[in-house]
Amino acid sequence: MTKFFNKIVNGNSLEVLKTIPSKTFDLVFADPPYNLQIGEKLKRPDNSKVNGVNEKWDQFKSFKEYDDFCKAWLIECKRVLKDKGSIWAIGSYHNIFRIGYHMQNLGYWILNDVIWKKNNPMPNFKGTRFTNAHETLIWASKNKKAKYTFNYNSLKCLNDDLQMRSDWMLPICNGGERIKKNGKKIHSTQKPEALLYRILLSSTNKNDLIFDPFLGTGTTAAVAKKIGRNYFGIEKEKKYFKAAEDRLKKTNKIEDHYLDTIKNNKSKPRIPFGSLVEMGIVKPGMNIFDQKKKINARIMADGSIKYENNEGSIHKIAAKILGTESCNGWTYWHYNIDGNMFPIDNLRQRLISK
Numbered sequence: 001m002t003k004f005f006n007k008i009v010n011g012n013s014l015e016v017l018k019t020i021p022s023k024t025f026d027l028v029f030a031d032p033p034y035n036l037q038i039g040e041k042l043k044r045p046d047n048s049k050v051n052g053v054n055e056k057w058d059q060f061k062s063f064k065e066y067d068d069f070c071k072a073w074l075i076e077c078k079r080v081l082k083d084k085g086s087i088w089a090i091g092s093y094h095n096i097f098r099i100g101y102h103m104q105n106l107g108y109w110i111l112n113d114v115i116w117k118k119n120n121p122m123p124n125f126k127g128t129r130f131t132n133a134h135e136t137l138i139w140a141s142k143n144k145k146a147k148y149t150f151n152y153n154s155l156k157c158l159n160d161d162l163q164m165r166s167d168w169m170l171p172i173c174n175g176g177e178r179i180k181k182n183g184k185k186i187h188s189t190q191k192p193e194a195l196l197y198r199i200l201l202s203s204t205n206k207n208d209l210i211f212d213p214f215l216g217t218g219t220t221a222a223v224a225k226k227i228g229r230n231y232f233g234i235e236k237e238k239k240y241f242k243a244a245e246d247r248l249k250k251t252n253k254i255e256d257h258y259l260d261t262i263k264n265n266k267s268k269p270r271i272p273f274g275s276l277v278e279m280g281i282v283k284p285g286m287n288i289f290d291q292k293k294k295i296n297a298r299i300m301a302d303g304s305i306k307y308e309n310n311e312g313s314i315h316k317i318a319a320k321i322l323g324t325e326s327c328n329g330w331t332y333w334h335y336n337i338d339g340n341m342f343p344i345d346n347l348r349q350r351l352i353s354k
Contacts, residue, residue: 004020012234026082027085030087031189032089033066063098090135091136103140109142112166115134119169151205186217192219197227201227205261206228212234214234215234226254273303275303275351287336288305288333293341305333330343
């Protein structure tokens with residue numbers, strides 16, 4: 001299994017995939033050919049050429065040929081994905097609906113579609129359509145009942161304590177991040193590292209193994225290396241593979257002690273306040289206070305608390321005092337030891353650790 005850790009291969013994705021054991025990877029990120037069906041060469045109003053996607057690897061003779069190609073790699077990716085793993089596939093209006101259709105037919109369970117809104121998209125030079133300012137990602141598990149990784153709290157923290165939405169405003173890959181040779185970009189559809197950073201942070205953990213069957217210039221592998229994940233990638237085109245190789249040599253991992261992320265609350269055992277009473281960690285009649293010790297409530301035998309003429313849970317009484325709809329009583333209420341105030345959540349954490 002170690003031969004798939006932190007390595008990239010120059011070869012045909014479908015052929016290499018068939019040599020990989022089942023249930024190897026924790027995550028698949030697939031950025032396949034889009035089959036853009038570009039006919040004539042696109043030019044700007046000043047008659048200069050637009051460097052769009054016109055390479056042979058993106059060209060298919062028919063929709064059927066493209067569908068057969070997509071089904072083949074989706075079948076293999078599902079096989080090599082662990083039962084608790086998940087897959088991300090990205091595309092544009094040219095192909096993403098076909099990929100989603102095949103994914104559902106193959107038994108994948110779609111968790112979200114995410115819109116990557118580009119804040120600097122290429123304009124529509126002809127003025128005949130809306131400016132195509134987004135791409136779509138599909139995030140799916142292996143089946144409806146499969147458990148999967150979702151680092152909800154990390155994403156919320158990344159988003160200034162707001163739930164992360166399914167529309168992501170991120171710039172396209174440009175500037176110093178764009179890999180070039182002799183002043184020209186090497187890959188026409190190189191993805192920005194910010195996009196992969198968010199994807200890997202959301203649905204993988206440190207030391208997980210990430211697979212990219214269409215590696216390109218190595219964005220997935222580079223981001224995985226930076227944030228302490230392992231990677232394996234396949235790239236058919238020699239020039240892209242070489243660029244990815246060179247890129248990975250220059251990529252440094254973030255120091256280990258900065259790679260820890262916030263644990264999901266759902267992964268912790270749920271302990272009601274009443275359990276602390278039952279187990280004698282807190283006792284009926286014990287006083288608890290707000291942080292400034294201005295509010296004083298008393299714990300009752302059933303785990304409720306009494307404040308003046310109000311009775312209820314630690315959360316309900318705290319919310320009533322603050323005049324809010326809800327409040328986290330674990331952090332609002334404190335207990336006193338030798339004149340020092342500690343949140344009652346300390347008592348819960350002590351119980352969890354046991």
